[in-house]
Amino acid sequence: MTKRMNRVLGLRMIVGAPVTLMVAVACQEVTGPIWVDSLQLEPDSLFLIPGEMAQFTSVPLDQRDNELPERAERTEWIVSNSTIATIEPQGGVATVTAVKIGSTNVRVSLGRGTGTGRVYVEPFELREIRIDPVPGGGPIELSQTSTWGRRTTVRPILIGMDGQQVSTEGYRISWRTSNTQIFIMVGNQEVVTGTSISIRGRNTGSATLTLVVGDKSVSVPVIVS
Numbered sequence: 001m002t003k004r005m006n007r008v009l010g011l012r013m014i015v016g017a018p019v020t021l022m023v024a025v026a027c028q029e030v031t032g033p034i035w036v037d038s039l040q041l042e043p044d045s046l047f048l049i050p051g052e053m054a055q056f057t058s059v060p061l062d063q064r065d066n067e068l069p070e071r072a073e074r075t076e077w078i079v080s081n082s083t084i085a086t087i088e089p090q091g092g093v094a095t096v097t098a099v100k101i102g103s104t105n106v107r108v109s110l111g112r113g114t115g116t117g118r119v120y121v122e123p124f125e126l127r128e129i130r131i132d133p134v135p136g137g138g139p140i141e142l143s144q145t146s147t148w149g150r151r152t153t154v155r156p157i158l159i160g161m162d163g164q165q166v167s168t169e170g171y172r173i174s175w176r177t178s179n180t181q182i183f184i185m186v187g188n189q190e191v192v193t194g195t196s197i198s199i200r201g202r203n204t205g206s207a208t209l210t211l212v213v214g215d216k217s218v219s220v221p222v223i224v225s
Contacts, residue, residue: 046117129217131218178208185198
């Protein structure tokens with residue numbers, strides 16, 4: 001009987017040893033040193049127009065992805081391109097001011113942690129778009145020709161909400177023809193992106209030239225004689 005009891009006790013001690021060790025390790029993980037292991041920005045991206053302001057907030061995370069808001073005050077901020085947007089940091093919060101159209105990164109660092117946010121500065125909202133030159137708002141007239149030398153160049157005119165013309169920089173601009181048999185755009189492309197294009201008549205008749213800028217479009221007839 002005594003030998004049997006000793007054997008059972010021995011088994012219990014052997015089985016119990018790993019459990020005790022696991023508990024000790026777990027306690028060490030919970031009570032061990034805490035450091036900033038990564039950083040994230042809220043929000044991760046800002047979409048602004050020139051002159052507009054918004055804020056990023058730095059959120060430090062420890063090695064277990066727990067937030068450490070009390071350490072955010074020591075965050076370091078860097079903007080990649082200050083000609084696109086400027087930044088004024090105040091601890092864990094940074095105010096971003098959009099300068100001109102484009103995009104740039106905002107990088108943050110603290111301890112072992114780093115993070116990146118993106119700032120997009122978009123063009124002003126447009127009131128209308130126009131095709132220039134269009135005499136008196138009428139059709140564009142072309143002569144039928146088989147040579148590339150005789151062609152007409154057109155360009156987009158963009159009008160902002162204040163009624164003033166704005167730069168084409170940063171806008172998505174495309175041109176389309178309704179019938180490539182009547183006239184074509186230089187390069188013989190169905191859609192040409194750019195601030196100006198040249199069009200050439202191919203056969204007599206009429207077709208439509210369309211300018212598309214973002215979600216706006218305007219069309220003008222093209223007559224080839």
